[in-house]
Amino acid sequence: MSSTLDPEDDYYDQLADVLKTQRTATQNAFRRKGERPNDFPPRTQVVNEFMMAALSNKMRKDMMQTTVIGSPYAPSVTSFKDLKKVMLKDLAVETNHRGSYLLLRFICPAMRMTAVMNIAEDEAGTVMPFALYFQDPESIRAAESILKEKGVIILKEPYFKVGTNGQYAVRVDQPTDIIWLSEDDPRVPTKWRTTSASAQNTAEYWKKKGNNLVSAGKLFDAIEMYLRALRSSPNQEEEEILHNNKALANLRIEAFDSALDDVSFIANPQDRSEKGLYRGGLALYGLRRFKEALEMMQILVRKYPESAPGKSELHRTRLRVAEQESGIYDFKALYKATKLRPPLMDNASYSGPIEVQSSPGRGRGVFTTKPVKAGELLLCEKAFSYCFAAPPKEMERALSKGISHISVLIDVPGNRTTVGTHADLIRDVSNKLARNPTLGSSFGDLAHGKYQGVACASVDGSPVVDTFLVADTIHINCFGCPLTSRDMLDDPELYRASKYKVVKQHKTSKLQTTGIWTLASYINHSCNPTTERSFIGDLQIVRAARDMRENTELSYEYIKRVEEMDKKLSNGWGFLCDCALCVDERESSSSLKVQRRKLIKDFSAPNTSNKKKKEIIKEFNKTFQHPSSEVPRIELWDLHFSLVKDLAKRGEGEKVVEQVIAAFHSIGFLLKGGQVLPSRPSTIVVKRWGYPHQGATSAWLTLRNVYLSYGMDELAEQAKEFARITWMLQVGEDTTFVYDNPPKE
Numbered sequence: 001m002s003s004t005l006d007p008e009d010d011y012y013d014q015l016a017d018v019l020k021t022q023r024t025a026t027q028n029a030f031r032r033k034g035e036r037p038n039d040f041p042p043r044t045q046v047v048n049e050f051m052m053a054a055l056s057n058k059m060r061k062d063m064m065q066t067t068v069i070g071s072p073y074a075p076s077v078t079s080f081k082d083l084k085k086v087m088l089k090d091l092a093v094e095t096n097h098r099g100s101y102l103l104l105r106f107i108c109p110a111m112r113m114t115a116v117m118n119i120a121e122d123e124a125g126t127v128m129p130f131a132l133y134f135q136d137p138e139s140i141r142a143a144e145s146i147l148k149e150k151g152v153i154i155l156k157e158p159y160f161k162v163g164t165n166g167q168y169a170v171r172v173d174q175p176t177d178i179i180w181l182s183e184d185d186p187r188v189p190t191k192w193r194t195t196s197a198s199a200q201n202t203a204e205y206w207k208k209k210g211n212n213l214v215s216a217g218k219l220f221d222a223i224e225m226y227l228r229a230l231r232s233s234p235n236q237e238e239e240e241i242l243h244n245n246k247a248l249a250n251l252r253i254e255a256f257d258s259a260l261d262d263v264s265f266i267a268n269p270q271d272r273s274e275k276g277l278y279r280g281g282l283a284l285y286g287l288r289r290f291k292e293a294l295e296m297m298q299i300l301v302r303k304y305p306e307s308a309p310g311k312s313e314l315h316r317t318r319l320r321v322a323e324q325e326s327g328i329y330d331f332k333a334l335y336k337a338t339k340l341r342p343p344l345m346d347n348a349s350y351s352g353p354i355e356v357q358s359s360p361g362r363g364r365g366v367f368t369t370k371p372v373k374a375g376e377l378l379l380c381e382k383a384f385s386y387c388f389a390a391p392p393k394e395m396e397r398a399l400s401k402g403i404s405h406i407s408v409l410i411d412v413p414g415n416r417t418t419v420g421t422h423a424d425l426i427r428d429v430s431n432k433l434a435r436n437p438t439l440g441s442s443f444g445d446l447a448h449g450k451y452q453g454v455a456c457a458s459v460d461g462s463p464v465v466d467t468f469l470v471a472d473t474i475h476i477n478c479f480g481c482p483l484t485s486r487d488m489l490d491d492p493e494l495y496r497a498s499k500y501k502v503v504k505q506h507k508t509s510k511l512q513t514t515g516i517w518t519l520a521s522y523i524n525h526s527c528n529p530t531t532e533r534s535f536i537g538d539l540q541i542v543r544a545a546r547d548m549r550e551n552t553e554l555s556y557e558y559i560k561r562v563e564e565m566d567k568k569l570s571n572g573w574g575f576l577c578d579c580a581l582c583v584d585e586r587e588s589s590s591s592l593k594v595q596r597r598k599l600i601k602d603f604s605a606p607n608t609s610n611k612k613k614k615e616i617i618k619e620f621n622k623t624f625q626h627p628s629s630e631v632p633r634i635e636l637w638d639l640h641f642s643l644v645k646d647l648a649k650r651g652e653g654e655k656v657v658e659q660v661i662a663a664f665h666s667i668g669f670l671l672k673g674g675q676v677l678p679s680r681p682s683t684i685v686v687k688r689w690g691y692p693h694q695g696a697t698s699a700w701l702t703l704r705n706v707y708l709s710y711g712m713d714e715l716a717e718q719a720k721e722f723a724r725i726t727w728m729l730q731v732g733e734d735t736t737f738v739y740d741n742p743p744k745e
């Protein structure tokens with residue numbers, strides 16, 4: 001979950017009004033639940049209004065899109081043979097017509113708003129606006145190829161609703177409720193049949209049509225043609241070619257399961273053609289089954305040693321298997337790849353010494369399976385789905401590049417409004433699952449809210465996806481993320497530690513890019529976490545923020561500690577944190593909190609002397625009942641560093657070191673050695689790691705610089721090594737940590 005609106009956010013008031021209007025409209029509509037209206041407007045009026053709306057829709061380009069999630073209803077899991085036909089005039093308002101189906105034909109050119117829209121008619125000639133949600137964006141599939149004029153569908157267990165404007169419509173939130181009928185389907189009524197429907201052409205004829213459509217990028221239509229060709233009695237050789245061609249179209253729409261089915265027409269891989277092996281390997285790669293993909297590519301290269309694409313894919317797949325097994329990544333190449341739009345990394349996921357187990361009171365959680373050291377890589381996971389929000393400068397390119405626009409998601413039952421790419425994420429995950437049912441369990445096993453819905457299922461051989469369940473699951477498990485965590489560093493001292501130029505364009509964005517990482521999703525929240533995570537494109541990197549024993553639970557901060565933490569976590573994720581910080585906060589009296597606030601105010605007052613500041617820090621420490629190893633005193637960090645700044649200016653190195661070490665102790669670290677006085681030790685050791693503070697790297701580098709200035713080179717090297725570890729925690733890697741050779745910015 002990310003970016004649920006706060007009162008201080010832009011648009012808050014406007015969107016709160018929109019949410020209110022939607023809630024009222026929903027309540028009004030529900031008052032009419034079950035009513036069978038007899039005031040349908042005449043056909044010409046419905047069509048004219050639709051055409052006018054399509055025209056004005058074309059002219060308004062810049063409107064922020066809004067997706068409204070209404071009352072959830074489960075998708076149809078009933079076999080078509082058990083359903084009875086109903087007509088549009090039989091529909092009841094705000095009702096899900098279980099046990100029934102509609103047979104509909106579209107009569108206008110489709111229009112794209114948030115939904116793909118058309119006017120549907122039934123066999124009696126009654127017409128009705130029709131809205132289909134969660135469809136691929138126009139750049140992937142044109143609205144006109146989805147709800148084609150003259151196209152015929154069966155809509156199982158339809159939902160009939162009254163819109164905010166009082167207009168009746170058939171609304172489809174569950175796209176898998178539709179059975180798309182091909183022209184020659186016997187269920188298409190005779191009077192709706194087109195001439196090409198009954199054309200008795202050869203498989204070769206339909207194949208050529210399919211090939212032309214692939215060349216034109218109309219992949220969904222091409223697949224329909226290949227299916228038609230397969231129904232036109234091809235011979236064995238033609239059949240194999242058709243399956244291979246269909247596999248190519250399926251690969252391009254990322255329907256990897258179907259592509260794999262296509263090539264499996266020849267059961268034994270050893271007997272497959274070069275194309276069959278190649279496309280089968282790519283399908284397995286797309287499903288992230290890299291070891292099987294490698295086997296397929298090895299067979300290909302053995303059987304067809306001259307195959308250049310085979311050799312190059314074999315090489316690429318080997319890299320993925322190596323990453324998966326070693327957790328070693330070429331980070332330099334990853335940063336380069338973040339220039340891609342969208343910045344999807346071509347990498348495998350690595351899962352280190354961790355496993356999912358039950359975590360009492362928290363559902364499931366992730367635990368270490370062996371002792372680990374601070375900084376160790378625990379997980380580097382590629383997103384299951386990722387919607388990149390183009391920064392304003394790139395918006396123009398967004399349409400053509402399949403980048404997500406920021407849109408508004410109005411969740412009426414959840415009573416919340418979210419700005420970001422969540423609506424696109426719901427769409428992309430739903431489509432991914434519908435096209436790749438074998439991926440269903442990795443997403444379907446994730447935690448979700450109260451809505452039960454339908455987990456992965458299939459009916460009449462087709463997958464069923466419950467978009468309401470997808471939305472509910474995304475709400476709990478999705479996170480906003482920057483393009484790279486390194487871009488988010490806001491300490492100039494740290495830029496000097498980075499070899500590559502910092503890209504600042506995303507720094508001010510509000511993390512509107514969102515994604516789902518199905519393994520990282522099992523990590524629970526703690527305000528005093530054991531790990532830190534970072535992002536490079538759609539890779540999420542999780543590293544140990546402390547030395548941990550075997551069987552220690554991993555945790556990270558879903559959000560940084562803020563005021564009203566209980567409210568934020570409970571609104572966002574439905575739980576109250578029981579970490580020591582939260583417990584202490586609840587136990588602390590309001591007078592104590594007032595006292596702490598006053599101390600901070602006094603500290604920050606102009607002209608407060610350093611002596612006085614030190615006294616205030618002492619007083620502040622006295623307000624805690626528990627040691628800082630249990631309840632880190634995060635507020636103290638900034639107070640110590642305010643002193644550090646001043647002391648550094650005066651060149652009082654020993655005192656700088658004293659304050660930096662005190663700052664670390666205040667957040668639960670236990671450091672041994674490291675003070676300049678009295679005896680200039682040669683080691684500084686972290687006996688216990690504390691709260692992973694964002695300022696830790698520059699704190700270590702401050703120590704390192706002071707040590708150097710005192711000629712304590714050994715100690716300086718050790719401090720630099722700790723800076724490297726905390727840098728890795730923050731940005732994910734240490735390739736860019738070359739403090740001795742700062743880049744010329």
Ligand SMILES: C[S@@+](CC[C@H](N)C(=O)[O-])C[C@H]1O[C@@H](n2cnc3c(N)ncnc32)[C@H](O)[C@@H]1O
Nearest residue numbers: 362363364447477521522523524525573575577
């Ligand atoms: C992203 S999921 C984490 C995995 C989840 N525990 C599971 O069983 O799948 C987020 C959900 O985990 C639970 N959770 C996370 N951190 C928690 C905590 N500190 N205390 C209690 N529940 C927590 C909440 O139910 C939250 O909605």
